[in-house]
Amino acid sequence: MTFLEKIRCLFTFGQGVALSLPEFDDASDPIALFDTWFNDANKSGILLPEAVSVSTCSKDGQPSSRMVLMKSFDERGFVFYTNYGSRKSHELEDNQKVALLLHWNVLQRQVRIEGTVEKTTLEESANYFNSRDRGSKVGAWASKQSQQLTHPNELKERVKQFEQEFSGKDVPHPEFWGGWRVKPHYMEFWQGRTSRLHDRLCFEKNDQTNNDWQTFKLHP
Numbered sequence: 001m002t003f004l005e006k007i008r009c010l011f012t013f014g015q016g017v018a019l020s021l022p023e024f025d026d027a028s029d030p031i032a033l034f035d036t037w038f039n040d041a042n043k044s045g046i047l048l049p050e051a052v053s054v055s056t057c058s059k060d061g062q063p064s065s066r067m068v069l070m071k072s073f074d075e076r077g078f079v080f081y082t083n084y085g086s087r088k089s090h091e092l093e094d095n096q097k098v099a100l101l102l103h104w105n106v107l108q109r110q111v112r113i114e115g116t117v118e119k120t121t122l123e124e125s126a127n128y129f130n131s132r133d134r135g136s137k138v139g140a141w142a143s144k145q146s147q148q149l150t151h152p153n154e155l156k157e158r159v160k161q162f163e164q165e166f167s168g169k170d171v172p173h174p175e176f177w178g179g180w181r182v183k184p185h186y187m188e189f190w191q192g193r194t195s196r197l198h199d200r201l202c203f204e205k206n207d208q209t210n211n212d213w214q215t216f217k218l219h220p
């Protein structure tokens with residue numbers, strides 16, 4: 001973003017900002033647009049611009065949402081890492097349909113993503129796990145994510161146990177921990193405007209095997 005655009009964002013905060021959405025053309029690609037917006041969010045000083053809400057749905061249709069950190073994205077999809085024994089992972093095993101939501105408030109921007117998930121490869125998960133700090137690696141072993149604590153000190157004790165187990169060694173990548181890649185079939189870019197006359201730019205595809213996105217706009 002230019003300095004002028006930043007000033008305009010500040011002055012119009014809450015009223016809709018004055019950054020324009022690009023017009024459609026044949027080359028319209030939602031991943032490229034996401035890349036631009038994600039860069040803007042990174043440059044804007046927002047804390048954790050990569051924080052994203054992930055919504056899953058249980059077998060009986062109960063949706064649930066939680067925040068995760070998006071660690072990478074490209075044409076193949078959006079990747080986050082978690083415990084494969086967690087509630088979200090169990091729900092994703094049963095039902096691969098998923099929705100992501102990002103909100104960059106100072107930019108007055110929201111991105112909605114709908115798609116299906118697949119697990120990242122063991123190699124990809126291990127590479128990411130190995131890049132984490134030691135404390136978070138031990139934490140991944142210690143946390144039985146989404147399970148009830150059986151007694152108040154259980155987590156602390158498990159951290160101690162794994163610190164001892166891996167003392168003086170590299171902390172290995174646990175097979176129960178890894179990535180989910182969200183392959184999008186719908187993406188919507190929302191840009192706040194004055195008088196609530198926001199822009200909504202949508203991309204949809206019916207066939208996951210190609211990159212043919214239909215584009216349209218929605219009333220705010």
Ligand SMILES: Cc1cc2nc3c(=O)[nH]c(=O)nc-3n(C[C@H](O)[C@H](O)[C@H](O)COP(=O)(O)O)c2cc1C
Pocket residue numbers: 048051064065066067068069070080081082083086087088089145146
């Ligand atoms: C900003 C933020 C980022 C988070 N990032 C992650 C993440 O990348 N992976 C993860 O497993 N949990 C992350 N969490 C914790 C999750 O929100 C959630 O509590 C946890 O994954 C268990 O969810 P579940 O029981 O629905 O599976 C994050 C929480 C916050 C507030």
Ligand SMILES: Cc1ncc(COP(=O)(O)O)c(CN)c1O
Pocket residue numbers: 069081082132136
């Ligand atoms: C439980 C958990 N797992 C994974 C992450 C992802 O972040 P990182 O890999 O940077 O720890 C987070 C971030 N808050 C988290 O809380």
